[in-house]
Amino acid sequence: MGTPAVASRRSVMGAAVLLVDDDAAARALAAQALTMEGFEVAEASTASKARELNGSRRFDLVVLDLGLPDEQGLDWLVELRRVSTIPVIVLTGRSGVEDRVVGLRLGADDYLVKPFAPTELSARVTAVLRRARPAPVQRSLDFGDLVIDEAAGEVRVAGRLVPLTRKEYELLCHLASHPRQVFSREQLLVSVWNSSSEWQHPATVTQHVRRVRQKVEAEAGATPRISTIRGVGYRFDP
Structure with a gap:
């Protein structure tokens, strides 16, 4: 079998994702799905922990639940946007459009309504990262x-x-x-x-x-x- 040409599908492989959600079960499923797709995942259950992790290393994307126990996810999104252009996907448990519209206006790149399929989250993360990253240079x-x-x-x-x-x-x-x-x-x-x-x-x-x-x-x-x-x-x- 000859050597195949490899497409740019690995342009997002190994990207570091910060997953912020206080629902331990949902967070575990999401983390597993992202890891299976080749992403490096760090987890936080509060905004303060997310802030600590984000200050200690570089992430390529943040998945942010809006309903955090210590502060509103939207508040941390506003804070994050003051200093960073990192892609953010917001999660909301509300089916209405208000949270989604506000999140997008405050700088979120995409959103998902909970509950969601872990495979859908992986697909959204991949799509957002591809839009945010330049096409890889073949070398x-x-x-x-x-x-x-x-x-x-x-x-x-x-x-x-x-x-x-x-x-x-x-x-x-x-x-x-x-x-x-x-x-x-x-x-x-x-x-x-x-x-x-x-x-x-x-x-x-x-x-x-x-x-x-x-x-x-x-x-x-x-x-x-x-x-x-x-x-x-x-x-x-x-």
């Missing part, structure tokens, strides 16, 4: 004897085309795009397979790493690229 990752041409969806070692399956190619691209960064098998299941160890065995990652190594390092004198960090995971060495 070539050049590591000397190893060249990954993302525009053509091809991998070459010493000029020789390496036939990889779709997942083998996506795994290599993900690792090569983060040189020297160690990823656990569970993290790779989320980032490459859009899955988790609850749904798919981590041995899947091990098998794919083995096959990528065999194919990429088959050329005589090819440089070993993927290292196993015992007890931790895998790392791409440029």
Whole structure:
């Protein structure tokens, strides 16, 4: 099977989402759905906790329930908009249009009425992020004897085309795009397979790493690229 061209669907993969909702059950379902789609999720049940988390790290999008126990979600939205253009999806338990209209006028990018399907939330998050982010620039990752041409969806070692399956190619691209960064098998299941160890065995990652190594390092004198960090995971060495 030849190397497939990979579209820009991964332009939002790995985006960090701050999920703010005081309903623990609904928050857990939403977090699981977003994680399954490859997003990194941080959770807060109050506006004060959301404020603390947002001040300690960078998020790409906020999912904000309007009915928080310590203050109105709209108040925090106003505060957030004074200093940030981060995309915000507001959640409301009211079926009327008032909260939605006010939220959009105050700077929300989209809204959902509770209860909602977790898959709908994931789709809304993906759509908002795609609108907010510029289209990714197709590039070539050049590591000397190893060249990954993302525009053509091809991998070459010493000029020789390496036939990889779709997942083998996506795994290599993900690792090569983060040189020297160690990823656990569970993290790779989320980032490459859009899955988790609850749904798919981590041995899947091990098998794919083995096959990528065999194919990429088959050329005589090819440089070993993927290292196993015992007890931790895998790392791409440029």
